[in-house]
Amino acid sequence: CKLGPKFPKWLQTQSGFSELDISSTGISDTMPNWFWDLCSKVEYLALSNNKIDGELPDLSTKFGVFPEIDLSHNNFRGPIHSLPPKVKSLYLSNNSFVGSISFVCRVLKFMSIDLSDNQFSGEIPDCWHHLSRLNNLNLANNNFSGKVPPSFGYLYYLKELQLRNNNFTGELPSSLQNCTLLRILDLGRNQLTGRVPSWFGTSLVDLIIVNLRENQFHGELPLSLCHLNDIHVLDLSQNRISGKIPHCFSNFTYLSLTNSSLGTTVASKAYFVFQNDIDSYKSNILIQWKYNEREYSGRLRLLKLIDLSSNLLGGDIPEEFSSLHGLISLNLSRNHLTGKIIREIGQMEMLESLDLSYNQLSGEIPISLGRLSFLQILELSNNNLSGKIPSSTQMQSFNASSYAHNSGLCGDPLPKCPRNVPNKDEDEDDDDGLITQGFYISMVLGFSLSFWGFLVIFFFKGSWRNARTSETEFMS
Secondary structure (H helix, E strand, O other), X not given: OOOOOOOOHHHHHOOOOOEEEOOOOOOOOEOOHHHHHOOOOOOEEEOOOOOOEEXXXXXXXXXXXXXXXXXXXXXXXXXXXXXXXXXXXXXXOOOEEEEOOHHHHHOOEEEEEEOOOOEEEXXXXXXXXXXXXXXXXXXXXXXXXEOOOHHHHHOOOXXXXXXXXXXXXXXXXXXXXXXXXXXXXXXXXXXEEEEOOOOEOOOEOOOOEEEOOOXXXXXXXXXXXXXXXXXXXXXXXXXXXXXXXXXXHHHOXXXXXXXXXXXXXXXXXXXXXXXXXXXXXXXXXXXXXXXXXXXXXXXXXXXXXXXXXXXXXXXXXXXXXXXXXXXXXXXXXXXXXXXXXXXXXXXXXXXXEEEOOXXXXXXXXXXXXXXOOOOOEEEOOOOEEEEEOOOOOOHHHOOXXXXXXXXEEEOOOOOOOXXXXXXXXXXXXXXXXXXXXXXXXXXXXXXXXXXXXXXXXXXXXHHHHHHHHHHHHHHO
């Protein structure tokens, strides 16, 4: 219903209420001071998705016991001075709050905190020891700086940590490996350094989303990553990661399942649902999807991607990637990969986006690539590929730019091939014909040999029988 644009004055006549939800009601007004005096017993307050402005007063003596407070998606501004001593859920995202968040040190108990998309700044205080029951912490899209506080390691029940798009520096504290229940770790767009931690996949085995994009991580990928059986999104793009891609990425069990093969058990385990009610997760997952940043706030079971682009990776693309039948997006562009495109890439039947551009790949494009019926984005440009582009409805539907700057490539949508370039499709058909022809020839030869062998044995047995008869008559 619509209550705005003015803040409803009839609330002044109400008293003693414990719950109030006037979210998404079209209010576009300054918060009146008298409103906070009505909240002394409130345990559930939802004002989200309006255009309410103003600063928050001292809230330490307001609200009831263990309240849930949702002021997200408004125009609140200024610093936050103090909160009630115990807060179940605090959602202040998408406002214009400023200053430090030292107020969290004075709260004795939190279950969920979302301060994302504000203008908070400074270092995060290292005072999280007493908040071990915290489930979700979202500080993304602010102006925080300094190092990730080691006391985060005391958040034993933490399932989601989002620090995306700030100015954090230094290495990740090893204490984070104590957060063994972590499912979502989003540290993208910071200035973090060091190696990708080896405790990803050993201590933190339940991760389904890992986003470290646009940092300064270096060194080789740890093999422990291969133990992340339930991983949905692995985004390590735009770092300085070197070495080879581990062959054991085929251990990503969830990414090997197609949507149709997701059984009830796997699906229920892999669901990570962010609902809209206040007692559930309120965060959004921001990922790079088909070259665009997109927010996901619902079920993540259909979200399956690997992005290792813009690093220093070399060597071949592991053949084992073809076992990731459920992968939807694969981006390995802007590395130093060599060798050929994996021959059985057509087995990755759910692929919608494939980017292998700006590498040093050579050889022909596998004909199986043309069998990817869901493929919408294909980028193979700026490699050393050669030969005729396979003929299929899919392969010819892409723009010529998808194949550009491969000096040896030809065929639709590029210029026609010269006559001395073999038609790969015909070659494979010829191979099939030769195999079939050989099969029939071998059958005829086998039959002939068997027939003549039978005759030889027959005549031999006949001669032997006659000889035995003659010998018996002679002895008689």
